[in-house]
Amino acid sequence: MDSKAIKIEHRIILEWVKEGASVLDLGCGDGELLALLIAKKHVHAQGIELSEDTIRRCVALGLSVFQQDIDTGLSEYANSSFDYVILNQTLQQVKKPDFAVKEALRVGKQVIIGFPNFVHVSARLQILKGRVPVNRALPYEWYDTPNLHFLGIADFKNYCKKRKILIEKSAPLTKKGIAKLFPNLLAERGLFLLKGT
């Protein structure tokens, strides 16, 4: 993945998250974002990850991480027990995204969700050429992709409307910044701040 695009994503999340907040990162990967949030925003951070290797990398960064499958839910956490629950580049990879969002909204006062825009213009062109999209935001071949669900920015907005989820902020991201026009066509990633239930 392109490091600049990731940095923009992280920069915006840093803007959204309040100083000293509590954060639960579902699918925290190697802990880069959480480490950043601790360093810049002094958050109380907890990560959840599936793989043993990435957990070891998180522990090396001094992070607290559980090895857990997000699809099993967050039943141990009370309602609104974190200021923020983050699902960054995770939603499209879980088995039950609807359930994951519901749980995140229950446990978090606010929820940050980021995902690749599967209907970005480059993807559309690739499909027109008769190929399944492989691009900067979607770097995987069909045979080794961890992505299970394919959505665009407009799809996610529709979903929020259907589920009566309040979108507080959104940032459709391109490689360099925010796609002000035609986000569903031009943004490589969607990033949303949702209000918890």
Add this chain to the structure above:
Amino acid sequence: MVLELGEKLGPLTVAYETYGKLNPQKSNAILVAHALSGDSHAAGSNGWWDSLIGPGKGLDTNRYFVICSNVIGGCRGSTGPSSLNPKTGKPYGTDFPLITVGDMVQAQKNLIEHLGIHKLLSVIGGSMGGMQVLQWMMSFPEKIGSAIPIATTMKHTPQQIAFNEVGRQAIMADPDWKGGHYYGSAVPAKGLAVARMIGHITYMSDVSMAEKFGRRIRQDKQPFKFSPEFEVEGYLQNRGDNFVKRFDANSYLYITKAIDYFNLQNGKNAACIFNGLKTRVLVISFKSDWLYPTYQSLGIVKACKLAGVDTTYCEINSSYGHDSFLLETKQENELISHFLHGVSNGQRGSQ
């Protein structure tokens, strides 16, 4: 010392070893709790956790002051059934009072205070050692800066109790056991060896046994039809016989009983067990451990989550079964060393 079940025990001896140096602030002490058959000799030549304790290792003795004490009820220097009963001048035998994991921890706390340490940087242990860690977390949360329970459980299950009971029955069925008053005569060697053999089976996994022994047959000629023929048989007998040389049968009875009675939850709401615990916790389990399976570690993690404890949990992919906590040292060393670094630097995931 007044024991958890009400009886008094004393005078009490606690055997311990230390590695590394206690710093002037006395803030770098780590207590290592041993498992059922362990002792205070954790590091150095033949130390049972030498792979983890030493300069540059997970428990880095250049940084930390590591303490390991023999549990009470044991037979490796601390007061146990083979110690002299001051009332009779003879070994206690089965007159020794029943002890609990709570008592083991109370004795450790007394030792720590005797050493002038107000607060431990960490307490760490696997299996029964892990139970002691959990007991510390519940009984003395203000005395520990972090905790690392490994391959352990908050309560013994019927299956775990069952294996221990077979071991105990083997000891008590040995005619040399004599109701526990065998000191000064032949020890119940056969019974204790069989108990150890059963234990060893539960510490390994199907895969690790297949890798270690296969169905290989021993080459030396056997004098008798039912002499050990398969390598696994010889191995178990060997382990059993060696164990008898260093372990007391009555201690085996008392300690297995203590862990069978271990039940941290004891009717309490899971959310209340670790209430008020402010330390960081690292929970480790092993995929092939069927004696203390991962779901039991997840129970610990759940209780920590409910209490809002800052917790890290990792299941290490190892094929050695329960013994993994002694053998899977690369991953374990890495996790523990990084975790302790974070703890000792006061670098927390939280504020």
